[in-house]
Amino acid sequence: xxxxxxxxxxxxxxxxxxxxxxxxxxxxxxxxxxxxxxxxxxxxxxxxxxxxxxxxxxxxxxxxxxxxxxxxxxxxxxxxxxxxxxxxxxxxxxxxxxxxxxxxxxxxxxxxxxxxxxxxxxxxxxxxxxxxxxxxx
Amino acid sequence: xxxxxxxxxxxxxxxxxxxxxxxxxxxxxxxxxxxxxxxxxxxxxxxxxxxxxxxxxxxxxxxxxxxxxxxxxxxxxxxxxxxxxxxxxxxxxxxxxxxxxxxxxxxxxxxxxxxxxxxxxxxxxxxxxxxxxxxxxxxxxxxxxxxxxxxxxxxxxxxxxxxxxxxxxxxxxxxxxxxxxxxxxxxxxxxxxxxxxxxxxxxxxxxxxxxxxxxxxxxxxxxxxxxxxxxxxxxxxxxxxxxxxxxxxxxxxxxxxxxxxxxxxxxxxxxxxxxxxxxxxxxxxxxxxxxxxxxxxxxxxxx
Numbered sequence: 500x501x502x503x504x505x506x507x508x509x510x511x512x513x514x515x516x517x518x519x520x521x522x523x524x525x526x527x528x529x530x531x532x533x534x535x536x537x538x539x540x541x542x543x544x545x546x547x548x549x550x551x552x553x554x555x556x557x558x559x560x561x562x563x564x565x566x567x568x569x570x571x572x573x574x575x576x577x578x579x580x581x582x583x584x585x586x587x588x589x590x591x592x593x594x595x596x597x598x599x600x601x602x603x604x605x606x607x608x609x610x611x612x613x614x615x616x617x618x619x620x621x622x623x624x625x626x627x628x629x630x631x632x633x634x635x636x
Numbered sequence: 637x638x639x640x641x642x643x644x645x646x647x648x649x650x651x652x653x654x655x656x657x658x659x660x661x662x663x664x665x666x667x668x669x670x671x672x673x674x675x676x677x678x679x680x681x682x683x684x685x686x687x688x689x690x691x692x693x694x695x696x697x698x699x700x701x702x703x704x705x706x707x708x709x710x711x712x713x714x715x716x717x718x719x720x721x722x723x724x725x726x727x728x729x730x731x732x733x734x735x736x737x738x739x740x741x742x743x744x745x746x747x748x749x750x751x752x753x754x755x756x757x758x759x760x761x762x763x764x765x766x767x768x769x770x771x772x773x774x775x776x777x778x779x780x781x782x783x784x785x786x787x788x789x790x791x792x793x794x795x796x797x798x799x800x801x802x803x804x805x806x807x808x809x810x811x812x813x814x815x816x817x818x819x820x821x822x823x824x825x826x827x828x829x830x831x832x833x834x835x836x837x838x839x840x841x842x843x844x845x846x847x848x849x850x851x852x853x854x855x856x857x858x859x860x861x862x863x864x865x866x867x868x869x870x871x872x873x874x875x876x877x878x879x880x881x882x883x884x885x886x887x888x889x890x891x892x893x894x895x896x897x898x899x900x901x902x903x904x905x906x907x908x909x910x911x912x913x914x915x916x917x918x919x920x921x922x923x924x925x926x927x928x929x930x931x932x933x934x935x936x937x938x939x
Contacts, residue, residue: 525860533864543900
């Protein structure tokens, strides 16, 4: 890539939001020696970034609906919002993965003692009352 | 330069290691690999510490900063409040440099961002003591200094760096690691339409492009950065052959950019068509061939 070919599609608020002034790219100057240039946006990068963000939002929406329908327990929703997968949530809560997975089931979650609920509530910085509320806004 | 000496260039695609639900792809060697190699080859004395207690970790950091040292720390990206929201995942093997203190805030230089940023002591502590894998445990490290040590021979380090890069990328016995991993991924992509639902398949594709362009790679999945290293190396060693190799890896980097461009087109059109997956899969197989020849020829260059 030549320096004057470094993409400058600076029309996206999304891109600026994420990368600020832009991303550093390595490129060749007119004597074919390397230099760096700031790229203020490239269409393919914006496409995949938008795709990743849409995916996050869609997952949160779907899981929220499942919690409201009582197919999943609220910890599934809060974990998704905090971008935690099962392994990350388990290590923050200090429990085994399989145990956390079981707690995703409303039938199991509803019977949890307050001490266990408190562990999850602390991870998400919520009160136990907020954590056990299935009607997430 | 350091990227080349540390043999940073690599490729690996691990289909069974899922990061946020999609297979992991990386264009560089393992975290910490470059640092360890550079300090060894340049004979820099590095000190590394981990902590159990966040307060002790913080005090140790302050102590080094007070002596005017820049200190590297490892932490989770999720708590780095200065990062754009889209970056903030629970990725724990992120490294950044703390360069100073401003009241209760720390001034940091992050390899992903251009300018210096400030972060509150609390956020930094949370990041350094994030849980999950790998747990950073407040890891901090710095270069002790070079006084009284023999002056490292940069030329030898450069030569060793090049040789080790070739070795690491051509020798892995698994077909998904090293240069053979590129064609392997190309063939995997062709099977995506049969194996995954369309949304998931496109997501996996998007992730490859993000790993290639977004995470401080300098474009083209570090291939341009390696070209810059070979360019510098050719001047230092007065070796025109390395210059030629620099231009060749640049062309390969351009091919990677083209792959990203075509892949994004498929994602944008939401096309789950088999022939479009075949097409971009073939682009990768072609890149794999070119890279294989490149490392062969780089090995033939007299150093």
